[in-house]
Amino acid sequence: MPILRLLSAPLCIVAFAAALSSAGWAKDTGLVFVSNEKTNNLIVIDPKTNKVVKDLRTSRRPRDMHFNKDHTKLYVACGDDDVIDIIDVAKLEVVGKLSTGSSPETFGIDESRRRIYVSNEEGSSLSVIDMDQNIIVQEVPTGAEPEGVFVSEDGHFVYVTSEVGDLIHLIDADSGNVVQDVVVGTRPRRFAATPDHKELWVSAELSGEVYIIDREKFTVEGKIEFLPPGMRKTDVTPVDLRITRDGKTAYVTLGHAAHVAVVDVPTRKIQGYILVGKRSWGLGMSRDEKTLYVANGFGDDVTVIDLKTRKATVSIPVGRIPWGVVIDD
Amino acid sequence: MIRFFMHGRVGKGASLPWQRHWCRLLCDATLPTLSRLASLIAWAKARRRALAHPALIALLGLAAPAFGQTAPPSAAPPRQHISIGYVEIEGDPRYEPIRAYERLVLKTRDHPFPGAQIGIDEAAVLVRVLNTEFALERITVKSPAEVAPAVTAALERRGIHFFLIDAPAEAFKPLAAAAKGRDALLFNVSAADDGLRRDLCAREVVHVIPSLAMRMDALTQYLASRKWRDILVFEGPLPGDAETVRAFTRSAQKFGAKIVADQRFKTGTDPREREQNNPALLSAIRGNYDVVFVADEAFDFVRQVPYHTVLPRPVVGGIDLEPVAWHWTWEHNGAPQVNSRFDKKSGGRRMESADWAAWVAVKMVVQATLRTRSADFPKQRDFILGDAGFDGDKGLPVSVRPWDHQVRQAVLLAAPYMVVGSAPMEGFLHRTNELDTLGDDEPETSCRLNR
Numbered sequence: 001m002p003i004l005r006l007l008s009a010p011l012c013i014v015a016f017a018a019a020l021s022s023a024g025w026a027k028d029t030g031l032v033f034v035s036n037e038k039t040n041n042l043i044v045i046d047p048k049t050n051k052v053v054k055d056l057r058t059s060r061r062p063r064d065m066h067f068n069k070d071h072t073k074l075y076v077a078c079g080d081d082d083v084i085d086i087i088d089v090a091k092l093e094v095v096g097k098l099s100t101g102s103s104p105e106t107f108g109i110d111e112s113r114r115r116i117y118v119s120n121e122e123g124s125s126l127s128v129i130d131m132d133q134n135i136i137v138q139e140v141p142t143g144a145e146p147e148g149v150f151v152s153e154d155g156h157f158v159y160v161t162s163e164v165g166d167l168i169h170l171i172d173a174d175s176g177n178v179v180q181d182v183v184v185g186t187r188p189r190r191f192a193a194t195p196d197h198k199e200l201w202v203s204a205e206l207s208g209e210v211y212i213i214d215r216e217k218f219t220v221e222g223k224i225e226f227l228p229p230g231m232r233k234t235d236v237t238p239v240d241l242r243i244t245r246d247g248k249t250a251y252v253t254l255g256h257a258a259h260v261a262v263v264d265v266p267t268r269k270i271q272g273y274i275l276v277g278k279r280s281w282g283l284g285m286s287r288d289e290k291t292l293y294v295a296n297g298f299g300d301d302v303t304v305i306d307l308k309t310r311k312a313t314v315s316i317p318v319g320r321i322p323w324g325v326v327i328d329d
Numbered sequence: 330m331i332r333f334f335m336h337g338r339v340g341k342g343a344s345l346p347w348q349r350h351w352c353r354l355l356c357d358a359t360l361p362t363l364s365r366l367a368s369l370i371a372w373a374k375a376r377r378r379a380l381a382h383p384a385l386i387a388l389l390g391l392a393a394p395a396f397g398q399t400a401p402p403s404a405a406p407p408r409q410h411i412s413i414g415y416v417e418i419e420g421d422p423r424y425e426p427i428r429a430y431e432r433l434v435l436k437t438r439d440h441p442f443p444g445a446q447i448g449i450d451e452a453a454v455l456v457r458v459l460n461t462e463f464a465l466e467r468i469t470v471k472s473p474a475e476v477a478p479a480v481t482a483a484l485e486r487r488g489i490h491f492f493l494i495d496a497p498a499e500a501f502k503p504l505a506a507a508a509k510g511r512d513a514l515l516f517n518v519s520a521a522d523d524g525l526r527r528d529l530c531a532r533e534v535v536h537v538i539p540s541l542a543m544r545m546d547a548l549t550q551y552l553a554s555r556k557w558r559d560i561l562v563f564e565g566p567l568p569g570d571a572e573t574v575r576a577f578t579r580s581a582q583k584f585g586a587k588i589v590a591d592q593r594f595k596t597g598t599d600p601r602e603r604e605q606n607n608p609a610l611l612s613a614i615r616g617n618y619d620v621v622f623v624a625d626e627a628f629d630f631v632r633q634v635p636y637h638t639v640l641p642r643p644v645v646g647g648i649d650l651e652p653v654a655w656h657w658t659w660e661h662n663g664a665p666q667v668n669s670r671f672d673k674k675s676g677g678r679r680m681e682s683a684d685w686a687a688w689v690a691v692k693m694v695v696q697a698t699l700r701t702r703s704a705d706f707p708k709q710r711d712f713i714l715g716d717a718g719f720d721g722d723k724g725l726p727v728s729v730r731p732w733d734h735q736v737r738q739a740v741l742l743a744a745p746y747m748v749v750g751s752a753p754m755e756g757f758l759h760r761t762n763e764l765d766t767l768g769d770d771e772p773e774t775s776c777r778l779n780r
Contacts, residue, residue, distance in 0.1 A: 103666075122669055143454035145666050163663060164720075165454045166699065181458045183699060186720050187663070206720045234725045234762070256724075 029089065029328045032284065032293055034302055035062040035076060036319025042076065043318040044092060047291065050304065050316055054092050058085045064106035065326045074326070077104040077118060084116065089328055098134050101127040108151035108158065117158050119146035126160050128176060138176040143167050150191035150200065159200060161188035168202060170218055180218050184211040189239045194265065195247040203252065208236035210252055226252065228259040228273040240283040251292055253280040260294055262310060274310055276303040284325030295322035409461040409704045413694055414483050414492040415445055416468045416476055423497060423519070427628050435628065441518055442467065443675035444684030445493055448691025461698055473500035477507040484513050490706045491694050493687055498522040505531035512706045514713065516690035519683040523576060526733045526769060530776035535713065536735045537686035541576045543768030544652035547740030547752030548645060549580035554754040557619035562591040563611060563634065565625040573624035590614045596630040612638040622646040649744060655685035656743040662722045689721050689736070724751065725764055731779035732771045737764040
């Protein structure tokens with residue numbers, strides 16, 4: 001299609017220029033953003049000083065956050081106003097909103113298609129949002145209380161957990177159909193993919209496990225159970241998880257057990273536990289993978305972990321019921 | 330007279346064999362037939378792409394045949410149906426509104442049927458995975474005595490194995506006798522009587538609603554955790570009030586609280602009986618107390634107790650701080666979403682303890698089907714009665730105690746607008762499961778269904 005190519009070439013240049021101009025002053029601020037469910041704000045922390053530099057008002061009940069590719073915008077799902085707030089990262093203010101279904105919780109962005117996939121906790125559906133037109137182009141029915149959303153690297157598939165259905169739905173991104181379901185443990189919450197794209201790790205909060213899904217077969221391949229010393233099985237409620245870029249190490253928050261588990265990914269063996277705050281849920285990892293930030297939902301603070309020594313170094317008070325952490329680096 | 334209603338059937342009715350075949354994989358239960366067709370077309374497109382995608386080929390178990398060469402429709406196993414009976418009594422006095430006067434309704438009460446319905450709704454998505462539909466069959470009888478025959482009839486003639494029993498304690502003795510040794514599991518969703526757990530002790534019954542003993546233990550743990558250990562008791566005239574005080578006394582002994590006086594009250598304004606009907610006089614005892622515990626099933630006298638005691642003391646038990654299985658203000662463990670689904674289903678009612686029990690009972694049946702991948706009753710029953718944990722949205726997983734078939738669970742301490750605590754309270758420890766600090770632990774009861 002030569003005509004299309006001709007048209008798209010100048011468009012690319014415009015886009016590149018735009019990216020450059022904003023990149024000059026917005027990129028890599030290094031700032032840490034914490035969403036707080038009950039105080040309707042993002043607390044912005046300077047990681048060099050561990051001081052709060054901004055209290056950013058959002059729509060009500062901010063939860064999941066994602067940057068766009070060049071980190072000029074931060075998208076924040078706000079559950080009680082049924083919107084995703086768009087934050088200008090350079091100005092640190094809300095500059096726009098996208099409408100979602102009922103009570104958006106987590107989401108994934110596919111920038112190549114200009115789409116956002118957001119789970120609607122109350123609506124039992126996944127909304128597909130056109131980012132440019134600000135309209136919901138499709139509503140995919142899911143099991144009750146959908147939560148974790150993961151968009152495959154090629155954008156063809158979207159994985160969604162249903163907390164009540166104990167299911168992972170595999171959704172065809174084009175048709176919006178659920179093409180397959182897989183049953184996992186009780187109350188599946190969030191995803192992390194291994195960098196080789198082969199495995200998808202899913203936390204199952206109430207059964208206290210992480211399930212490992214073989215993405216090619218879409219079957220459960222294994223699971224990991226956690227038990228920090230001195231804790232009871234019933235305290236272990238894993239929620240968020242991250243896998244390092246080299247695919248070697250995974251970090252899993254254990255909720256009421258107040259620890260982060262460190263897992264050796266290839267062997268799936270637990271290497272240790274790091275003590276954090278009460279009801280640890282959201283995780284954020286710095287790009288250099290040296291620092292981990294843990295949102296403690298019942299401690300109203302964020303624990304900073306030095307990953308070299310695997311020790312918590314400091315806790316920073318934030319808003320009420322901190323939910324998640326993202327870092328602009 | 331017995332009435333049968335079909336409720337909440339999940340998925341669609343009859344579908345063509347080819348539709349069924351496809352729908353196993355890709356139709357959502359809520360899609361109408363037309364959109365199924367649309368999704369078939371979309372599916373065909375997706376599948377063409379899938380043919381070049383090893384992941385999808387593998388997951389569909391397709392060795393890349395040309396589109397259209399599907400297996401013969403007869404290869405699709407028939408969809409299974411699991412009906413859950415819901416037995417209730419018309420005019421059950423437990424659901425009469427509580428009034429101050431004819432036109433002043435203090436509490437509206439209703440059968441927990443919508444609780445069961447949200448459980449069925451949540452299972453809708455599993456039609457796709459399990460090829461199984463769940464439905465509720467509402468059976469309304471005229472008296473507690475008719476519960477057992479209605480269950481027997483549904484078991485024998487309609488092949489129903491699971492029943493939610495929304496009936497008072499008196500219905501359970503004949504019911505347990507009728508169900509003894511049969512393929513039936515009866516979920517008690519609204520009778521809290523300890524006698525059903527201790528004395529009746531029936532293998533076919535699962536008590537989902539917490540027992541009175543569990544609720545009193547929860548309240549006492551809370552009081553003890555606040556160090557409010559000296560308790561003044563006001564006891565009403567009804568048999569239920571005496572039962573409550575007995576259970577509370579037992580809990581107080583268990584957790585080191587002390588009943589400093591047990592005052593019998595009498596509702597009224599007769600000045601000759603003021604020593605019994607005036608909360609100020611009743612609470613003017615020699616010595617101090619930390620709280621006033623009121624047992625008043627009629628919910629009449631108890632309303633006058635707060636702010637009318639001689640000493641400024643909180644009132645607990647029948648008002649102000651009540652131990653419950655569920656409360657509409659509980660906001661952890663996914664509770665807001667359940668409350669919201671219930672609110673929609675019930676037309677604006679607030680979810681209460683029996684509603685929670687009905688919801689969890691249905692969840693247990695659904696989970697048993699999901700986890701055993703079977704609609705075979707003995708397998709499902711063994712799963713439910715085994716050591717499986719279920720998500721009751723109250724933190725610690727709920728499960729069935731093997732010795733008396735009581736569902737172990739957290740008990741919420743509810744103030745009118747806030748759940749102030751969730752028992753077991755921190756510090757009340759148990760050698761295996763802290764939930765067993767509430768109610769009859771294995772050594773504390775004569776019921777031994779596991780022996």
